[in-house]
Amino acid sequence: MPPTDTLSLPAADTAMANPVAGIDQSSGNFSYPQNYEFDAGTGLSENTVRYISEVKKEAPWILEFRLNALKKFLAMPMPTHWATKDLENINFDKIRYYLSQGQKPKRTWDEVPDDIKKTFERLGIPEQERKFLSGVEAQFDSEAAYSNIKDLVAKQGVIFANSTEALREHPEIFRKFFGKVIPTGDNKFSALNSAVFSGGSFIYVPKGVKVAQPLQAYFRINAENFGQFERTLIIADEGSEVVYMEGCTAPKFSTSTLHSAVVELVALKGAKIQYITVQNWANNVFNLVTKRGVAHEEAEIKWIDCNIGSRLTMKYPGVVLKGRKARGEVLSIALANDGQHQDTGAKMIHAADETTSNIVAKSISVGQGRSTYRGIVHIPRHLKGCRNNTECDALLINTNSRTDTYPAITVRGDRNATQHEASVSKVNEEMIFYMQSRGLTEGQAMSLAVNGFINDLARQFPMEYSVELKRLIDLEMEGSVG
Amino acid sequence: MSCLEIQNLHISIGDKPIVKGFTLTIASGEVHAVMGPNGTGKSTLAKAIAGHPDYTITSGDVLLDGRSVLAMEADERARAGLFLAFQYPSDIPGVSIANFLRAAVQARLGEGEDLDATAYYKRLYAKMDLLKIDRKFTSRSVNDGFSGGEKKRCEILQMAMLEPRFALMDETDSGLDIDALRIVADGVNAQRGGANSPGILLITHYQRLLDHIVPDHVHVMWDSRIVKSGDKSLALELEAKGYDWVKKEFAAA
Numbered sequence: 001m002p003p004t005d006t007l008s009l010p011a012a013d014t015a016m017a018n019p020v021a022g023i024d025q026s027s028g029n030f031s032y033p034q035n036y037e038f039d040a041g042t043g044l045s046e047n048t049v050r051y052i053s054e055v056k057k058e059a060p061w062i063l064e065f066r067l068n069a070l071k072k073f074l075a076m077p078m079p080t081h082w083a084t085k086d087l088e089n090i091n092f093d094k095i096r097y098y099l100s101q102g103q104k105p106k107r108t109w110d111e112v113p114d115d116i117k118k119t120f121e122r123l124g125i126p127e128q129e130r131k132f133l134s135g136v137e138a139q140f141d142s143e144a145a146y147s148n149i150k151d152l153v154a155k156q157g158v159i160f161a162n163s164t165e166a167l168r169e170h171p172e173i174f175r176k177f178f179g180k181v182i183p184t185g186d187n188k189f190s191a192l193n194s195a196v197f198s199g200g201s202f203i204y205v206p207k208g209v210k211v212a213q214p215l216q217a218y219f220r221i222n223a224e225n226f227g228q229f230e231r232t233l234i235i236a237d238e239g240s241e242v243v244y245m246e247g248c249t250a251p252k253f254s255t256s257t258l259h260s261a262v263v264e265l266v267a268l269k270g271a272k273i274q275y276i277t278v279q280n281w282a283n284n285v286f287n288l289v290t291k292r293g294v295a296h297e298e299a300e301i302k303w304i305d306c307n308i309g310s311r312l313t314m315k316y317p318g319v320v321l322k323g324r325k326a327r328g329e330v331l332s333i334a335l336a337n338d339g340q341h342q343d344t345g346a347k348m349i350h351a352a353d354e355t356t357s358n359i360v361a362k363s364i365s366v367g368q369g370r371s372t373y374r375g376i377v378h379i380p381r382h383l384k385g386c387r388n389n390t391e392c393d394a395l396l397i398n399t400n401s402r403t404d405t406y407p408a409i410t411v412r413g414d415r416n417a418t419q420h421e422a423s424v425s426k427v428n429e430e431m432i433f434y435m436q437s438r439g440l441t442e443g444q445a446m447s448l449a450v451n452g453f454i455n456d457l458a459r460q461f462p463m464e465y466s467v468e469l470k471r472l473i474d475l476e477m478e479g480s481v482g
Numbered sequence: 483m484s485c486l487e488i489q490n491l492h493i494s495i496g497d498k499p500i501v502k503g504f505t506l507t508i509a510s511g512e513v514h515a516v517m518g519p520n521g522t523g524k525s526t527l528a529k530a531i532a533g534h535p536d537y538t539i540t541s542g543d544v545l546l547d548g549r550s551v552l553a554m555e556a557d558e559r560a561r562a563g564l565f566l567a568f569q570y571p572s573d574i575p576g577v578s579i580a581n582f583l584r585a586a587v588q589a590r591l592g593e594g595e596d597l598d599a600t601a602y603y604k605r606l607y608a609k610m611d612l613l614k615i616d617r618k619f620t621s622r623s624v625n626d627g628f629s630g631g632e633k634k635r636c637e638i639l640q641m642a643m644l645e646p647r648f649a650l651m652d653e654t655d656s657g658l659d660i661d662a663l664r665i666v667a668d669g670v671n672a673q674r675g676g677a678n679s680p681g682i683l684l685i686t687h688y689q690r691l692l693d694h695i696v697p698d699h700v701h702v703m704w705d706s707r708i709v710k711s712g713d714k715s716l717a718l719e720l721e722a723k724g725y726d727w728v729k730k731e732f733a734a735a
């Protein structure tokens with residue numbers, strides 16, 4: 001079935017060439033051996049792309065889309081003129097672009113494999129929530145491990161599927177919006193994703209439907225050198241509302257891993273989309289993600305984005321405010337620990353009258369960790385009644401940390417308004433001593449200071465996510481003391 | 483019955499000696515006032531006993547029920563039963579008093595032991611009623627934007643909740659007007675007299691605090707050590723004669 005010999009490694013050989021079992025799990029991270037049914041091998045070529053498309057039994061237009069994207073990816077330079085040179089350290093030849101367990105999405109908790117359950121256990125998800133999680137779509141490597149909430153929302157006419165499935169079953173909707181918000185050649189990594197994408201969610205919410213419960217997906221990278229390239233497309237039809245949440249955790253590996261997702265949101269007239277991410281990548285992951293939404297008339301798109309971990313994250317969720325009175329919001333929290341660089345921000349492109357946008361970005365730099373805020377707010381001259389508010393706050397924990405802010409705010413014309421505030425503060429020794437003198441350990445004191453710093457943002461998160469975020473911060477701060 | 487013994491304590495900041503031989507024993511339930519002019523090392527003493535990393539104890543010892551605390555980190559000392567009421571408490575933006583205290587109470591529980599949230603709030607509200615503190619107070623961020631009086635009340639509330647065996651109160655009266663002073667003093671007095679009444683080391687340079695928190699013992703500190711001890715009348719004498727009297731009497735010694 002695989003098109004070439006070089007790509008038809010049987011599972012056993014793959015395991016030998018890439019001994020998942022030999023990974024050091026002693027550092028508090030975790031991974032379980034998985035037998036991959038389909039494997040595209042390492043490196044990227046036209047054959048890799050053809051292999052992925054064939055395994056997924058895709059229509060010819062998709063293969064064409066992928067091959068075109070591959071050409072763009074190969075032709076585009078790395079964006080190192082403005083971004084960190086660390087990008088040059090990605091070795092594209094050593095990355096595994098497609099793996100699949102070859103299992104169908106699971107419907108019930110009982111059908112979920114034990115080792116996957118074990119992972120949820122390690123993630124510290126309480127018993128009640130594990131039951132709740134049977135309504136969660138969890139992506140294990142390239143394919144969804146299971147999903148059943150989709151049956152529930154299907155009663156409202158909502159389509160909630162993984163993108164592979166949706167391409168097969170709903171090509172008419174998919175094709176109309178796919179790659180329109182973020183064109184293939186938007187940047188080198190969106191081109192890469194367009195060539196090799198696999199997994200991710202597709203959601204269509206019909207007119208006027210308000211989805212009561214948040215739709216969820218957990219993503220996780222679980223094979224050495226394996227890049228994850230999920231592709232998510234959410235379309236909220238007129239007057240509809242949907243909340244989507246993704247949580248990312250990844251086991252730690254000794255070689256670099258690439259995660260490069262593309263997420264496109266379309267909020268048609270009067271629709272509301274909220275997209276929430278709490279991610280915790282292992283500190284060898286390059287996390288290079290393109291996220292953008294288009295908000296039509298009176299529509300609202302809100303990104304809530306928490307970035308913890310990774311070696312380098314570059315992510316600037318954006319909203320194109322295309323219709324009159326559209327609203328866009330980005331609330332972002334980034335935590336950069338030793339050896340990590342969080343290069344995050346937001347883009348607000350105002351393209352209609354009376355559009356409003358709000359950006360609140362908080363970054364925490366610990367040890368040698370580095371945080372960068374990069375933002376674009378664009379309000380052209382011919383528009384009127386547009387408003388933007390941008391707030392960037394940075395917290396530094398110890399003197400070696402670094403933080404930079406690059407806000408690019410272009411407001412033309414005299415009928416628009418913007419305000420920008422930035423602050424930098426430090427967790428000082430006196431504050432830590434004060435808390436220690438109440439019996440908190442240094443680590444607990446740091447966690448509390450950091451949680452306090454992000455508290456006003458974290459409060460806007462759904463309960464279980466703010467709890468998880470707090471737990472992740474506690475874990476990060478535990479290791480940063482000494 | 484607990485006992486805090488400060489034995490011939492010498493304290494330096496960097497190479498500079500600040501406290502040179504301070505000795506004092508406090509039993510639970512007792513209030514010892516330490517008075518003295520600025521710069522005699524009173525605050526240094528309190529912070530060093532609490533375990534501030536900037537202060538080095540060069541000799542002497544601090545024993546809590548016979549056990550030296552000097553090898554302990556500040557947080558271990560706190561959990562062992564020491565409490566420092568700060569002259570200038572730090573603010574912790576975004577952390578409510580209720581959550582801060584909850585974390586502090588949780589830190590005192592054993593491994594795997596979980597805080598009973600209902601019982602905790604019940605106790606918190608009882609203490610607040612005792613100290614006449616409005617319920618809304620605990621939802622505010624710790625010391626963030628507080629007036630001088632509010633900061634000190636926050637310290638007293640923490641002390642009431644953590645029930646230390648010994649409290650070191652550093653210039654608790656500084657920055658308070660007379661009404662705030664009375665409220666804070668009432669808060670301290672409310673914690674005295676019971677079975678778990680803490681021993682208190684009260685650092686101040688004004689007699690007026692001692693009108694409200696009546697001490698069992700008064701010690702005058704001069705040139706980095708205690709030069710005179712007595713009962714509460716010593717504070718009045720000091721107030722009448724001024725610190726110049728101490729200077730004259732002890733400068734030569």
